[in-house]
Amino acid sequence: STAVGVHDEL
């Protein structure tokens, strides 16, 4: 899951 504001991509 990805929270808003966390950018795990490049």
Place this chain on the structure above:
Amino acid sequence: MNIFRFLGDMTHLISILILLLKIYATKSCSGISLKTQELYALVFLARYLDLFTDFISVYNSVMKVVFIASSLAIVWCMRRHRVVRRSYDKELDTFRHYFLVAACLALALLVQEKFTFLEVLWAFSIYLEAVAILPQLVLLQRSGNVDNLTGQYVFFLGAYRAFYILNWIYRYFTETHFSRWISCVSGLVQTALYADFFYYYFISWKNNSKLQLPA
């Protein structure tokens, strides 16, 4: 991280290596748009400020540093290197890239996930990356003939975008809370810009001929 995301990152890395190889081996940057390279440097600097605030993984951090360093090195070579800068097609590279920067900044101030400094810069970098290839495509169109390495460079950049779209489709179906429409819409726009180039790249590959774009 899924295989599509990884292949996307790798094709992105390969595209940059091809460009560095072209500049290093031929001591020439003909056919390469300095404006596009400046936009990419700006994209990476704006987006990867989170190097100092968020840690995702060693892989992410290393890649971020590599992208920032390589994009700055390319801009430096094209502007300052004694030999390389002579081959820059300045008169063909006339795209008004400042308008792109201004438009993307305005859009980022209006549309972002959260109105904070880092989030506005992040959205700005996503929008700017989507259109940063435009000066390069215009330059190729104007010069008509595309040398081998420049063609490969743009091809791998386009492949990177295509893999990222597959990555989002994969994540959409495998993750419960995956929603990032800013990246996805911008990514689709960015990939669509390559459609025309891909078409001619495919034609030249099929006919085993030199890549030529119609005037």
